[in-house]
Amino acid sequence: LAKTTQPISMDSYEGQEVNITCSHNNIATNDYITWYQQFPSQGPRFIIQGYKTKVTNEVASLFIPADRKSSTLSLPRVSLSDTAVYYCLVGDHGSSNTGKLIFGQGTTLQVKP
Amino acid sequence: EPEVTQTPSHQVTQMGQEVILRCVPISNHLYFYWYRQILGQKVEFLVSFYNNEISEKSEIFDDQFSVERPDGSNFTLKIRSTKLEDSAMYFCASSAKNTIYFGEGSWLTVV
Numbered sequence: 001l002a003k004t005t006q007p008i009s010m011d012s013y014e015g016q017e018v019n020i021t022c023s024h025n026n027i028a029t030n031d032y033i034t035w036y037q038q039f040p041s042q043g044p045r046f047i048i049q050g051y052k053t054k055v056t057n058e059v060a061s062l063f064i065p066a067d068r069k070s071s072t073l074s075l076p077r078v079s080l081s082d083t084a085v086y087y088c089l090v091g092d093h094g095s096s097n098t099g100k101l102i103f104g105q106g107t108t109l110q111v112k113p
Numbered sequence: 114e115p116e117v118t119q120t121p122s123h124q125v126t127q128m129g130q131e132v133i134l135r136c137v138p139i140s141n142h143l144y145f146y147w148y149r150q151i152l153g154q155k156v157e158f159l160v161s162f163y164n165n166e167i168s169e170k171s172e173i174f175d176d177q178f179s180v181e182r183p184d185g186s187n188f189t190l191k192i193r194s195t196k197l198e199d200s201a202m203y204f205c206a207s208s209a210k211n212t213i214y215f216g217e218g219s220w221l222t223v224v
Contacts, residue, residue: 032211043117043204043215044156087156099144099208100169103156 004088009108018075020107022088025069030092033064033071038085038106047086048073075109083111115139117216119205125222126195134190134219136205145188146206146213147180149173156204162188195223 005023012018024033032051036044048055050062050071061074075082085106091099118137126132138145147159160170162180177199179191188207192199202218 034212036215038156041202041218041220043206043218046212046214049212099146099161099213100158100171101148101156101213102158103148105155 003102004090004104006086006088006104006107008105009110011110011112012078013112014079015077018078018082018109018111020073020075020086020088020109021070022073023070024088024090027068027090028092031090032092033062033068034089034091034101035060035062035071035073036087036089038087044087044103078109078111080111080113082109084109115214117205117207117214119203119216119219121219122217123220123222125224128197128223129194132192132195132199132221134192134203134205134221136188136190136207136216137186138188138205138207139209139214140186142207142209142214144168144208144213145180145182146208147190148204148206148215149201150204150218151198151201159190159203192221195221197223199223 034049035047037047038044048060048062052064055062063072085108087106089101120135145162148156150156158171160174161168177193182188200223202220204218205216206213
């Protein structure tokens with residue numbers, strides 16, 4: 001399982017775009033990159049997942065360069081309710097794997113008014 | 114949107130008692146997991162379960178813990194002889210292929 005490194009904390013203001021970058025230098029060929037959001041006393045909530053290039057859904061975009069050694073989660077126009085911990089995880093959760101996720105400390109995003 | 118549901122949301126138990134935490138995974142998922150998070154700490158993997166057997170477990174998941182899928186829908190975590198240090202939020206999760214979805218958690222307090 002590839003280790004990930006991400007900033008411990010970030011501050012932003014309402015309406016701004018937030019980009020959180022995660023390093024995963026030892027990512028394996030079969031690994032996917034997944035981002036979760038966690039509010040206090042709640043379970044991690046799936047945000048977005050990708051393998052390469054760019055993935056976009058209704059809440060975020062995920063940018064993955066060609067070497068896949070890093071990824072950037074982009075949250076457009078954040079609001080106060082986006083204040084949470086964001087986790088970047090890398091692994092092969094496919095049917096041949098147990099799907100074990102190794103959580104780090106995550107990035108605590110504080111959105112200010 | 115389908116979701117993983119967990120009960121109870123909060124349980125207080127006395128040290129030494131047995132606790133069963135229940136989960137209903139997303140209906141077409143085949144892989145099931147338990148994680149826990151002690152207050153202020155990281156989310157930790159406990160166990161993964163597939164095809165009615167444990168596929169991987171962590172060092173935390175010792176003989177005190179067991180999992181079961183008794184009826185094809187529920188997925189349970191049993192903690193025997195609870196200790197103070199078992200106090201944590203326990204998350205059930207499930208997946209079909211590459212994406213793992215978590216429940217809202219069961220907060221266990223051992224007193």
